[in-house]
Amino acid sequence: MESDRNRILTESIKRLLRRKAISHLRKIVNKTHAADLSGVFYNLSTVDQLKLFDLIEDIEQKGVLFSELDEDIFLDLVEGIELDEMVKILEYMPNDDVTDLISRLPEETADAVLDKMKNEDSDEVEGLLRYGDDTAGGIMVPDFIALRDDTTAGEAIESLQKEHLGVEMPFYLYAVDEHNRLVGVSSLRQLVVVPPETPLKEFMATDVFSVQTDMDQEEVAKLVARYDILAVPVVDENNELVGIVTVDDVIDIFRQEATEDILKMAGVGEEFVETQTVLKSTRIRLPWLFASCAGGIIAFFIIGRFEESLSRLTYLAAFIPVIMGMGGNIGTQSSTIVVRGLATGRLNVRDIWTVVSKEIAVGLILGFVYAFLIGLVAQIQYSQAALAAAVGLAVICSMTIAALVGSLVPMLFARFNVDPAVATGPFVTTAIDIISVFFYFKIATVFLGI
Amino acid sequence: MESDRNRILTESIKRLLRRKAISHLRKIVNKTHAADLSGVFYNLSTVDQLKLFDLIEDIEQKGVLFSELDEDIFLDLVEGIELDEMVKILEYMPNDDVTDLISRLPEETADAVLDKMKNEDSDEVEGLLRYGDDTAGGIMVPDFIALRDDTTAGEAIESLQKEHLGVEMPFYLYAVDEHNRLVGVSSLRQLVVVPPETPLKEFMATDVFSVQTDMDQEEVAKLVARYDILAVPVVDENNELVGIVTVDDVIDIFRQEATEDILKMAGVGEEFVETQTVLKSTRIRLPWLFASCAGGIIAFFIIGRFEESLSRLTYLAAFIPVIMGMGGNIGTQSSTIVVRGLATGRLNVRDIWTVVSKEIAVGLILGFVYAFLIGLVAQIQYSQAALAAAVGLAVICSMTIAALVGSLVPMLFARFNVDPAVATGPFVTTAIDIISVFFYFKIATVFLGI
Numbered sequence: 001m002e003s004d005r006n007r008i009l010t011e012s013i014k015r016l017l018r019r020k021a022i023s024h025l026r027k028i029v030n031k032t033h034a035a036d037l038s039g040v041f042y043n044l045s046t047v048d049q050l051k052l053f054d055l056i057e058d059i060e061q062k063g064v065l066f067s068e069l070d071e072d073i074f075l076d077l078v079e080g081i082e083l084d085e086m087v088k089i090l091e092y093m094p095n096d097d098v099t100d101l102i103s104r105l106p107e108e109t110a111d112a113v114l115d116k117m118k119n120e121d122s123d124e125v126e127g128l129l130r131y132g133d134d135t136a137g138g139i140m141v142p143d144f145i146a147l148r149d150d151t152t153a154g155e156a157i158e159s160l161q162k163e164h165l166g167v168e169m170p171f172y173l174y175a176v177d178e179h180n181r182l183v184g185v186s187s188l189r190q191l192v193v194v195p196p197e198t199p200l201k202e203f204m205a206t207d208v209f210s211v212q213t214d215m216d217q218e219e220v221a222k223l224v225a226r227y228d229i230l231a232v233p234v235v236d237e238n239n240e241l242v243g244i245v246t247v248d249d250v251i252d253i254f255r256q257e258a259t260e261d262i263l264k265m266a267g268v269g270e271e272f273v274e275t276q277t278v279l280k281s282t283r284i285r286l287p288w289l290f291a292s293c294a295g296g297i298i299a300f301f302i303i304g305r306f307e308e309s310l311s312r313l314t315y316l317a318a319f320i321p322v323i324m325g326m327g328g329n330i331g332t333q334s335s336t337i338v339v340r341g342l343a344t345g346r347l348n349v350r351d352i353w354t355v356v357s358k359e360i361a362v363g364l365i366l367g368f369v370y371a372f373l374i375g376l377v378a379q380i381q382y383s384q385a386a387l388a389a390a391v392g393l394a395v396i397c398s399m400t401i402a403a404l405v406g407s408l409v410p411m412l413f414a415r416f417n418v419d420p421a422v423a424t425g426p427f428v429t430t431a432i433d434i435i436s437v438f439f440y441f442k443i444a445t446v447f448l449g450i
Numbered sequence: 451m452e453s454d455r456n457r458i459l460t461e462s463i464k465r466l467l468r469r470k471a472i473s474h475l476r477k478i479v480n481k482t483h484a485a486d487l488s489g490v491f492y493n494l495s496t497v498d499q500l501k502l503f504d505l506i507e508d509i510e511q512k513g514v515l516f517s518e519l520d521e522d523i524f525l526d527l528v529e530g531i532e533l534d535e536m537v538k539i540l541e542y543m544p545n546d547d548v549t550d551l552i553s554r555l556p557e558e559t560a561d562a563v564l565d566k567m568k569n570e571d572s573d574e575v576e577g578l579l580r581y582g583d584d585t586a587g588g589i590m591v592p593d594f595i596a597l598r599d600d601t602t603a604g605e606a607i608e609s610l611q612k613e614h615l616g617v618e619m620p621f622y623l624y625a626v627d628e629h630n631r632l633v634g635v636s637s638l639r640q641l642v643v644v645p646p647e648t649p650l651k652e653f654m655a656t657d658v659f660s661v662q663t664d665m666d667q668e669e670v671a672k673l674v675a676r677y678d679i680l681a682v683p684v685v686d687e688n689n690e691l692v693g694i695v696t697v698d699d700v701i702d703i704f705r706q707e708a709t710e711d712i713l714k715m716a717g718v719g720e721e722f723v724e725t726q727t728v729l730k731s732t733r734i735r736l737p738w739l740f741a742s743c744a745g746g747i748i749a750f751f752i753i754g755r756f757e758e759s760l761s762r763l764t765y766l767a768a769f770i771p772v773i774m775g776m777g778g779n780i781g782t783q784s785s786t787i788v789v790r791g792l793a794t795g796r797l798n799v800r801d802i803w804t805v806v807s808k809e810i811a812v813g814l815i816l817g818f819v820y821a822f823l824i825g826l827v828a829q830i831q832y833s834q835a836a837l838a839a840a841v842g843l844a845v846i847c848s849m850t851i852a853a854l855v856g857s858l859v860p861m862l863f864a865r866f867n868v869d870p871a872v873a874t875g876p877f878v879t880t881a882i883d884i885i886s887v888f889f890y891f892k893i894a895t896v897f898l899g900i
Binding site for chain 2: 039
């Protein structure tokens with residue numbers, strides 16, 4: 001339904017652009033939420049995007065649109081926007097989003113923008129740029145409400161009415177001591193529930209979670225999800241409160257990490273490529289296929305070594321696809337379970353042997369089941385027990401080894417802090433192909449005495 | 451880091467269980483957050499789980515633990531818990547979570563529990579059970595703050611202090627008209643910022659998003675993420691406010707849907723299987739491998755038809771793995787891009803031909819690149835131009851068709867409202883294997899005149 005609405009919007013806008021119906025366009029553009037407009041932008045040329053962009057009247061909406069666009073489209077778009085306007089838009093945006101956008105710009109443009117921004121904002125943004133992109137420091141917002149722990153509820157409400165109007169999402173009120181160190185937290189709602197003269201320290205919760213600025217964003221997201229909180233405070237090495245990570249960013253992190261993992265497992269890089277041009281998409285996908293090509297060529301040479309046997313028993317070739325296919329598919333199952341299990345915290349990177357031995361057991365059982373089935377087909381077709389046995393044994397070997405490789409490789413990668421999703425997909429499948437083909441021919445030549 | 455902590459906790463608890471150090475265990479269990487405890491439960495036998503469970507003193511923590519456990523572990527655990535205690539725990543939990551748990555129980559147990567629950571709660575839960583599990587109605591909480599739109603800010607604060615203490619996450623205050631129809635929304639913070647005598651209708655936002663009870667949970671989650679809101683109100687067919695979906699549930703939905711998609715694409719069902727026993731895991735994975743087995747057997751018969759040609763040119767067999775591998779991998783790339791693109795809203799289900807034709811173009815270009823490479827290997831090895839040309843053409847055909855099938859199949863599935871993730875993985879790969887092998891031998895026999 002959402003996509004239907006999006007589709008209708010896109011088509012109306014395209015039609016109006018063709019007709020150059022500017023006043024009509026202006027009306028539509030300005031009553032559409034920027035988040036919806038970004039969906040339309042994916043389907044327009046850069047020139048048309050700029051036309052629409054110029055029609056947006058509310059400068060804040062322009063900022064929201066910036067945040068919603070994919071990196072590629074954003075970069076194409078900003079090339080057509082004047083530096084002054086760019087700076088004006090950025091100054092209206094929350095600083096964590098600004099930081100994110102600026103870190104995507106070419107260095108020169110980024111410096112020029114930072115120079116032009118109001119000092120106060122650009123200091124904050126430069127502060128945020130110091131932290132790694134994917135860390136708590138990089139995604140936190142410096143807009144939060146922190147008050148000394150001896151402030152009363154009444155004073156706190158008063159300060160909310162006067163000072164903290166710019167805070168984006170005021171869910172919690174953090175209490176700090178005289179050194180600005182985080183000591184407690186209270187919800188806005190507690191503030192109105194207690195008598196106004198009660199000091200914060202008497203009703204605040206003191207077991208407040210916080211994270212360090214260098215914590216990986218995925219870990220931060222997991223904490224927020226685990227404890228169902230709306231924001232987590234970020235502290236520096238002195239336990240001083242420097243920012244908060246809010247739940248809306250956590251949602252984005254999870255979606256982004258899931259997309260990255262899925263794309264990496266399929267060997268298509270980590271950025272979504274479908275909204276890019278054919279050539280760009282081709283360039284990103286090309287190197288990943290190289291693993292499978294190299295693997296295929298190795299398998300080619302392995303089979304070449306057995307050409308002598310093959311020429312005597314041609315039908316051996318007919319079993320190559322089923323043996324490769326069974327190994328490949330069970331290997332994909334194993335590695336997917338491991339990669340997703342690690343990402344969601346259901347599997348622990350230290351439990352390598354528990355996980356791998358379980359996978360081997362599953363591989364063995366499934367190997368026997370399908371060995372029987374495929375062996376039976378061989379027996380019916382060629383009435384030759386040695387052949388059926390060889391094919392069956394090859395299936396068992398291929399599936400068991402595939403389950404082993406498919407689970408072990410991502411576990412090992414994770415153990416050495418390499419992203420396990422990269423290990424999966426093309427590499428594991430290719431390794432399994434080679435091993436399967438080799439074992440099959442080895443077993444067949446021994447069993448059939450050729 | 452999180453997983454390290456979890457690991458240490460699990461090992462301490464296991465050690466204490468072995469030593470039967472009950473008082474020690476009681477201390478640890480009661481100072482650990484139930485969300486962390488659930489991680490430990492995955493690594494314990496049901497008997498040990500029950501032992502730990504009995505040591506938890508805070509009944510609310512028992513409820514949190516229930517919500518955190520996977521369906522399987524939860525079901526094993528409840529078998530060891532008395533009905534009376536079960537009911538007591540459920541009465542302390544938010545009703546949307548209760549609904550979720552009860553819908554997992556065997557029907558008899560569920561009825562017994564509902565009978566025993568306080569009428570007020572069980573009515574609400576039965577109300578929620580009416581809605582589909584995966585709809586806005588099924589995941590909403592009926593705990594929200596709704597006030598008539600002529601209530602003043604001061605009155606609203608007063609009512610917060612007295613009446614709405616049980617509301618789980620009070621971010622927004624919904625304004626309703628005399629027919630209980632949703633007309634506006636205000637944040638808690640606006641309430642303390644305006645003068646106390648201002649009526650809600652003067653400062654509330656009137657462009658409030660709402661969703662119908664039957665909207666799919668994934669659509670609801672996308673709306674919440676799209677507009678960065680903390681909760682979305684759910685209305686029935688008369689536009690009466692009946693509940694809200696909160697952002698913490700949205701996070702769970704996204705993670706759950708991403709996991710489901712990833713598992714389905716790899717052909718391992720949709721529930722996470724690694725925490726289950728070897729036999730159960732085997733049972734879930736077995737049928738998905740059947741597609742690949744059937745496909746392999748079909749490929750076997752196809753190759754069988756070309757046995758005559760193969761016996762004359764044995765080395766044809768050596769190219770089977772590389773041609774199958776290239777097709778399989780590019781097909782996986784295409785279908786992954788489509789499935790994830792549809793899930794994240796970057797691709798529109800109606801743009802079938804745009805997407806598929808782009809994939810075909812990518813397939814053709816990549817096909818030519820790898821055809822050249824693999825053809826070159828063939829030429830070097832066998833110095834036979836016709837063979838090199840046949841192998842090259844087979845690579846192009848296989849990769850182009852794979853890109854077509856890999857993108858078209860999930861697009862078509864989505865078009866007819868079948869989950870595209872299921873279409874991917876084993877089925878697409880298997881189809882591509884069969885097509886690749888067939889085209890390869892067809893082309894080779896024509897080119898080489900055998």
